[in-house]
Amino acid sequence: MKYLARISLFFMASLCIISGCSRQQTSSDRIDLTYAYPANATRDPIIQRALDEFNKKHPEIHVRGLPIAGDYYSKLMVMIAGNTAPDVMWMGQSFGEFAHRGAFLDINREMQPEVDSQKYFSKIIDWYRFDKKLYGFPYGIDCVLFFYNKDVFRKANVPFPQNSWDLQQFLQIAQQLQKTQLAQSTPGFYAFDGGIFPGVFDAHILSKDLSHSVINSNQYIQTLRFNADLVNRYHISPSSAAGISDKNQSFLLGNMAIMNGATWDIPIMQRDATKIDWDVVLPPRGVKRAIWGSSSGICVFSRTPHPQQSVTLLKYLTSPKLQLQICNISGSIPTDRATAKQWADGITTPRHIQNFLKAIPYLEPLPRSVALSEIQSKVNRASEKVMLGRATPREALDIANYQINQVIERQNRLLGYGAKK
Amino acid sequence: MQKNRFKKFLSHASLISILSVVALGVLMPLLWMLLTSIKQSSDVFSMPLRWIPWVDFMPTLEPYKQVWTQIAFARYFFNSLFIALAVMIGQVFTSSLAAYAFARLKFPGRDKIFLAYLGTLMVPGVVTVIPVYILMRELHWIDTYQALIVPAMFSAYGTFLLRQFFLSIPHEMEEAARIDGCNAFDVYRWIVVPLSLPAMSALAIFTFVGNWRSFMWPLIVTNSSAHYTLPVGLAAFRTLEGGVNWPVLMAGSMLMTLPMVIIFLFGQRYFIEGVRIGGVKG
Amino acid sequence: MKKVLLPRNHQGQSSDKWAALAFLTPNLIGFLVFTSLPVLATILLSFTEWDPVAEPLSKIHFVGLSNYSLLLGFTHQAHGWIANDPDFWVFTGNTLFFMLAIPLSMALSLLLAIALNQKLRGIALFRAAFYLPSVAAGVGTMILWVWLLNPQYGLVNTLLDAISIHGPNWLQDYYWAKPGLMLMVICTAMGGTAMIIYLAALQDVPQVLYEAARIDGADAWRQFVAVTWPVLQPATFFIFTMDVIGGFQGGFDMAYVMTKGGPDGATSTLSYYTWSQAFQYFHLGYAAAIAVVMFVMIAIITGIVWRFGGEAVRPS
Helix, strand or coil: CHHHHHHHHHHHHHHHHHHHHCCCCCCCCCEEEEEEEECCCCCHHHHHHHHHHHHHHCCCEEEEEEEECCCHHHHHHHHHHCCCCCCEEEECCCHHHHHCCCCECCCCCCCHHHHHCCCECHHHHHCCEECCEECCEEEEEEEEEEEEEHHHHHHCCCCCCCCCCEHHHHHHHHHHHHHCHHHHHCCCCEEEECCCCHHHHCCCCECCCCCCECCCCHHHHHHHHHHHHHHHCCCCCCCCCCCCCCHHHHHHCCCEEEEEEECCHHHHHHHHCCCCCEEEECCCECCCCCEEEEEEEEEEECCCCCHHHHHHHHHHHCCHHHHHHHHHHHCCEECEHHHHHHHHHCCCCCCCCHHHHHHHHHEEECCCCCCHHHHHHHHHHHHHHHHHCCCCHHHHHHHHHHHHHHHHHHHHHHHCCCCCC | CHHHHHHHHHHHHHHHHHHHHHHHHHHHHHHHHHHHCCCCHHHCCCCCCCCCCCCCCCCCCHHHHHHHHHCCHHHHHHHHHHHHHHHHHHHHHHHHHHHHHHHHCCCCCHHHHHHHHHHHHCCCHHHHHHHHHHHHHHCCCCCCHHHHHHHHHCCHHHHHHHHHHHHCCCHHHHHHHHHCCCCHHHHHHHHHHHHCHHHHHHHHHHHHHHHHCCCHHHHHHCCCHHHCCHHHHHHHHECCCCCECHHHHHHHHHHHHHHHHHHHHHHCHHHHCCCCCCCCCC | CCCCCCCECCCCCECCHHHHHHHHHHHHHHHHHHHHHHHHHHHHHCCEECCCCCCCHHHCEECCCHHHHHHHCEEEECCEEEECCHHHHHHHHHHHHHCCHHHHHHHHHHHHHHHCCCCCCCHHHHHHHHHHHHHHCCHHHHHHHHHHCCCCCCHHHHHHHHCCCCCCCHHHCCCCHHHHHHHHHHHHHCCCHHHHHHHHHHCCCCHHHHHHHHHCCCCHHHHHHHHHHHHHHHHHHHHHHHHHHHHHHCCHHHHHHHHCCCCCCCCCCHHHHHHHHHHHCCCHHHHHHHHHHHHHHHHHHHHHHHHHHHHHCCCC
C-alpha cells in the first residue's frame, strides 16, 4: 500500500513540476506579434530572415514566425477557436472563407497610399475587397498556363503553340501529337493532362454576387462535355485519378506533351526539368479568354490586440523588396508591377516567361465565397460523375446546382446574413 | 528417430521458405521507400515504375543529408522519443492498475464505469480534438510537452486490453495468495504483473508506436518548432501546393521507422520468453 | 513478500473497495479530465451550431436537434421521401463495406501468429519483418499502393494478367476502389497489432494440454479447436471489438492521402466525412453530431458482440 502511494505521489509531483517548467515569460513593454504562414522547408529560412530584419528595424515590436505544416487552414481554424489566433496571417485561395466570417481587419484606410500609388496590379487588390472594405493585401499572383515539351513537338513535327490559338486549334494539335510515332511507341503517352478552365467557355459556378449557383448553365455543361471528350472521345488525355498522380513526373519524362502548369511549378521545374526543353504558352481561348488565377496575400486578424503594429508588419511583408525574394522561391508573380517585370527578367527558363505577365488581365479567381471548400467539393463530385460515366453533364450539374444552393442557404443562415452574400 | 528429426527439419524449412516469400511481399513497400530515399528527385517516378533505373542510377545520400540540415531533425527525434516513452510508461503503469481493478476487484458500479471507459473509445477522435485543445489553453499547456504527453496517457485502450488479459489468468494462484494473507496490491505486483508481461509489453509497443506516428494532435497543439515531433517536422517537406520532395521525405520516413523497429525487437522478447513464476502454466 | 493485513470480512477476504479506489485513482482522474470531458463536450457540441472562425466560443448558440434532423432526417418531396443528407447514408454504407475485411484480416493474423510462434532461431526477425509494414505504414506506403493499384502498370494488375484476368481500374473505378483499398489494408495490417496480441495470447496456452491431446490421438486441427481456440477467446473478443470500433472510425488516412474520398465519394468513410465537415467546412456542430451518431452505431454493435461474447467478456 505504501509502495503504491509513493508511486502515485511521485507521478503527480512530476506532472506538477513539468507543468511548472513551461511557464511563459512575459516581456516588459515590447509588443509581441505572431505571423502564421504555410511551412515550406526551402522557403522558411527566407521568411525567418525577413522577420529578423523587421524585428531589428522595429525594436518595439517582436514578431514570432509560425510556420504551419499540414493543413494550414484547419490549424488556423483551431487556433481561432481556441483563442490563440495569430495576429497576422498568410492567405491563399480560402481568403473568402475566412474574410466573410469576419476573421480579418478592414485595412482600406491604411492601405490607401499603396492603392493610390498605382504601383500594384489593382485588379488583384480588388479580389480582397467586398462591402467597400479591404480585408487583405496581395503580394503574389498565381495562375495556370500550359507547359509544353518542345522536344516532343519537334520529334512529332508539330509547330509550337501560339498565344493566339483557340480550342479548335488546340484539339487539332493534340490529336496530331497523339497519332505520331512517338505516341504509339511510348506507353502512357498523352498529349495533354488537365482540363480546360470553365471560364474559357464563359461558365461560372456562382452568380457575380456569390448569392446563388449558376452551375447548371449550358456553358458549364459544355465544359464538362469537352473535358470528358478529351479522355473518352479524342483519347488525348488520361482518365484522372483523384489524389496523388504526379503529372509533373510524366511531363518530365516526355510522356506528356502539354500539361496545366502553375506559377508554383516553376521552381520545381527549374530544379527537375534538366533533361527536357520546355516552354509556356497561354491556354487556348474559347468563347473568351480566361485563365485560372489566385493570389497570396497577408491579412490581419480582426480581434488582434495590436492592430496598428500588425498593419505595419503587413505592409512590410507585402513590400516590393520582399516580394521578389519570396516570389522567386515560391514561384509566384509579384503584385508590384515593377517587381513583376524584374521577376520575369530574372528567369531564363521558360523562355516565354513574359506570358505569365500577359495572362494577368485574363485571370479569374475561384469565387471568393464563404463556403468555397464545400462548393468546390460539390463541383468536383459533379465532374467525377461525368468522367466515370455515372451521369450526363446535365444531370450531374443539376444535382450540383441544387446542392450548392443548399450549401449557400445553410451558410447564410449560420452566419446570420439573410439576404446578403 | 532420424526420420522424425528429418521430418521436423523439413517442416521447419518449408515454413521458413513460405514465410520468407510472404515477408518479402509484405516488405516490398518499405524496400521501395528505402530505394526512393537514395534516388535523385527526378528518378522517383517513371512509367512503368522502375525500382532501380539501372541506366543512370546514382545512389546518393543527399536526401539524408538534407533531412538533417533542412529541418531540425535531431530535435524532432528527441522530442518524439521523449514523448513516446513518457506516454508509454504512463499508459502502461496507470492502465494496468485500473485494469486489475476492473478485472479482479469487486466494487459498486464496476461494470458501469468500465462501460464508460469503453464508450470513450467509441467516440471518433476527430472532433474531440477541439475540446481538448480548448482545455489545453485553459491549462496554459498549449505548445508544451505536457500537452503532448498527458492527454495521450489516459486513453481507455490500455485499460481495456489489460483487463481482457487479466481475466484470462486462472484464479487459483490469486486465491492461494489471498488465503495466505496477501492484499490486492501484493497479488497485483507479484502474481498478475509477471504473468501478464506479454500483454503489457504488447501494450507498451502499441502505445509507443501509436504515439510515435501521431500527427494530427502534435500538429494542432504545438506552435514552436522546438516542440515538433517527427511527423510534424517531416510534413514541412510537403508544401501547401502539393509539391513533394520525395527522396527527402522517404529518407526522413526511414529514419523515423528505425526506432520503432528497435523497440519492437527489444519488446517482442517478452511475448515469448516472458518471465514466469512456475505454478499453473506448463 | 510484504504482507500487510487488512480488515477481513466474515468470509476471510479483505475488503476490495479501498483497494479498488487506490488502483483506479491515477488512471481515473486523468481519464475523467482528458478523455471523458472532451467526449462530453463533443456531445454537447452536437446540439449547437458553432463556426469557430465566425463566432468566439462565448457566442455559441444551441439549436437542439436540428443537426440530427439534417443528418438523419428525410423530407417529403413530390416523388417520395428523400434523405436530407444523402451523402451520410452512402458514407455509412462505405464504412460498413470496409469492415467486411475484418474477419479475413483477423484470420490471417492468427495464422501468422501461429506460424511465428515457433522456437526457431531468427524467428524474431520474421516477427519484426511482418510487424514492420503496419508500423511504417504512412504516406510512403499509401503512395506506393496507389502505384501498385495502377490499372496499366501496377503490380496487382500485372500479376492478374499472368493468370489471364483483366484487372479493373481499381482506384479510378467507382466499384473497385473500395476493394482495392481493402486489399492494401489486409496486406499491411495482417502482421499488425492483431498478430502481436495473438502472439502474446498464445503464450498462455498450457503446453501440457497439447501433450494430452496428442496422446489422445488428436490431429493438428483438433488440437487447435480444443486447446488453442478457447484460450484465445478473450484476445479474439478484444481484437474483434477494437477492429469494429476502429473500422467504424477508420478509413480517414486512406481517403485523405490516396483518393480524397473519391471517385465520386466511393471511398469516403464516416470519419473522413466528419473531418471534412469540421476541418474543411468549419461546421463543428454538425461534425459533432456525426461523431455522436457514429458512437451510437458502434455502441449498439459492440453491445451485441458483448452479449454474445460469453466467457470471453464477463469476469467470473
